[in-house]
Amino acid sequence: MGDAPKIPPQSQDSMPADEYKMEPAPDYTPRHPGSGKLKGKVALITGGDSGIGRATSVLFAREGAKIAIAYLEESRDAEETRKLIEAEGSECLLIEGDLGSKENCEAAVGRTREQFGQIDVLINNAAQQWIDEDFANLSEEMMRRMIDSNVMAYMFMTQAALPHLKEGAAIVNTTSVNAFKGNNSLITYSTTRGASLAFSRSMASLLADKGIRVNAVAPGPIWTPFIPGSMPPEMVEDFGKAVPMNRAGQPWEVATAFLFLASSDGSYFTGQTLHPNGGMIVGA
Known part of the structure; x- marks a missing residue:
């Protein structure tokens, strides 16, 4: 990937924070032409307005999916992501x-089905x-x-989506390297x-006989709005340098x-976790 961009000290006073305020801007851009891996599919992606969610939304769109994005309140970021998807x-x-409201999760699923008629992939x-x-x-x-x-919303969204997921559908949940190594x-x-x-592991066991796969992704230090939104400026500076690859990951590298897990490429994966973390060795 070449030299990693230098990350200067910065912070924001909101959580989730805003991607458009970050310096340098996170890199969400897919690296390869689409090959139709999600052609005809509909993906509902929570937190799809920015960070890993934005990169995943744009990549899924390139691969042929229609995208519904559920987000808290970051309308400027969400509108930019919409433009990227339409592009x-x-x-x-x-x-x-x-x-965090069950009612809102049910409404998100309902609006997605009303707009697109189906849900094939749920990204929590x-x-x-x-x-x-x-x-x-x-x-x-x-x-x-x-x-x-971080917990109830994943359960509420899954509850709301399950009646509409058919054989071949996929659920992918974001976890973290910190679930494996801890963080004081x-x-x-x-x-x-x-x-x-x-x-993720429990739902994978429950849904295996229905042909619905459930997996997880456990990112390490990724340059997303999480970082300036939750850390003091001195911790943000040169974020990610402690991992073996000596840099923060970019959202596109997680998308x-x-x-892989949402498409037929991952057809023999369920109950598993992928670890884009820059070389940190953790228990699988």
Whole structure:
């Protein structure tokens, strides 16, 4: 990939943060021509407005899928992603709302089916993250906010989508390298990502006989709005340098893992996790 771009100190006061404010801009661009791997499919992607979700949305569109994006409130990023999807010759539906609410998850699924008539791929990716500076005094509100976003939303979305998923459908959940190795400054976040990992494995077992595959992707340090939105500027500077590849990953480098698991390329994968993490060795 060549030299990694230098990441200067920066921070934002919102979570999720805004991609358009990041310097340098995350790289979402697919690297290869599409080959129709998702032709005729509809993908519902949570957190598809930015970061890994944006890169996955654009890649899936290039591969022929129509895209529904569910996001919290980052309308400027979402509109930009819609333009990118349409530039790939596909269609995009934007759905704003807090997915920690079961009602909103059901509405997102309903709107997707109303617009496109089907759902073939569910990508549970939207999440929130904060540094646990003082875990002993971390507020119940903050804990529940992360659990609602990172755990309950995945379960609610899956519940809502399941009646509409047919044999051959795929669910891919985002987890994290921190679910495997732990992180003493991201205790709550890492715990929620452990939950999404266990959820993926359990649902894979439940749905195998229905021909629905469920897998997970566990990114390492990726340059997304998570980083300036949750870390102080001094931690953001040169983010990702500690991994063996000596750089942060880019969203497009994670999107390819989602495509593999969502398409027929991954037809013999269920209950598994892919690890785009720059060389960190963790238990599978």
